[in-house]
Amino acid sequence: xxxxxxxxxxxxxxxxxxxxxxxxxxxxxxxxxxxxxxxxxxxxxxxxxxxxxxxxxxxxxxxxxxxxxxxxxxxxxxxxxxxxxxxxxxxxxxxxxxxx
Numbered sequence: 001x002x003x004x005x006x007x008x009x010x011x012x013x014x015x016x017x018x019x020x021x022x023x024x025x026x027x028x029x030x031x032x033x034x035x036x037x038x039x040x041x042x043x044x045x046x047x048x049x050x051x052x053x054x055x056x057x058x059x060x061x062x063x064x065x066x067x068x069x070x071x072x073x074x075x076x077x078x079x080x081x082x083x084x085x086x087x088x089x090x091x092x093x094x095x096x097x098x099x100x
Contacts, residue, residue, distance in 0.1 A: 032071060045062075045064035045065045046061070047088060047092065060083065064084060
């Protein structure tokens with residue numbers, strides 16, 4: 001087994017002759033969500049805490065809030081909109097149901 005060339009240079013104290021290129025700068029503007037879309041996602045985030053009590057509801061609420069904050073247009077598969085639709089389709093858990 002031979003050592004990689006970078007390991008040989010490090011072991012012998014040689015300075016690397018090539019530099020690592022920096023990550024490319026990503027620029028651009030993401031389209032903001034329309035107000036009715038923001039409201040719907042925020043309502044779904046709040047409703048998710050009642051539909052799924054505990055850590056799962058908190059996780060879903062944070063994910064939906066992230067979509068509102070950064071725009072669900074970042075996810076080309078429409079996950080934010082589908083998640084909001086699914087959460088809003090469930091009735092909230094009743095307090096009697098949570099006690100049992």
